[in-house]
Amino acid sequence: MARIKTPSLDQFGSLGEFIASQRRAARLTLRQLADQAGVSNPYLSQIERGLRKPSAEVLQQLSRALRISAAQLYVRAGILDPEEHESTSVEVAVLADNAINERQKRVLIDVYTSFVAENAAATEATPTATKE
Template sequence: MTRSGIGEFLKEQRRTAQLSLRQLADLAGVSNPYLSQIERGLRKPSAEVLQQLAKALRISSEALYVRAGLLDEPSGDPNVEDAILADPVLDEQQKRALLDVYRSFRAAKLGPAAMTGSEATSDTTNPER
């Protein structure tokens, strides 16, 4: 990914979080001009700065590392359901809602026959759904 790619991504994430450039810079502990240069693609942030920005934005630092070209894309199929279940910020109701939406999107794309056993039987094994 190009330098401007990480900058554009950071800008998008900042706007989604409804933070001004100055607010994010303060939260991440970087200077306002430096963050502006990163967002405009003029500077390439270090792994440490990316980690600080990820923490301030409450997103995965690994995702930023991949976007910045510091890490390769993960190979294999990431287990989205495990990640949702392991998230300490979400309560159980939010986790169930996310899992339901995720499973419904997968079922719509793959069809019921392509779902794994745990996906196909998850609704029948959990009486709360």
């Protein structure tokens, strides 16, 4: 289960480099990607240079425009734990939801993760029947 993390500043730099490399691989100009993702050119430029921290919503928009997994960008941004980057559709949906703020997203995912862990622990604690 993926955990939400607090990103460090160098993660934003490497995120920006990753986005720029994906943009170049897709043969898109900065302006084209900004238009497709619905962000301004200066804002995207600042993200690529590691000067701005994009929200989960912006990362979702960029992932759609670049045709890559949103989870990849969440891991690069330090939002999801890279060792547990197999995020569920629930986590991706929560992170992409524009109706709630970043703090609320973290709380929802923490609650969801605790339920999953509780159910896993309960399943492990249940003795299995042995055949005779």
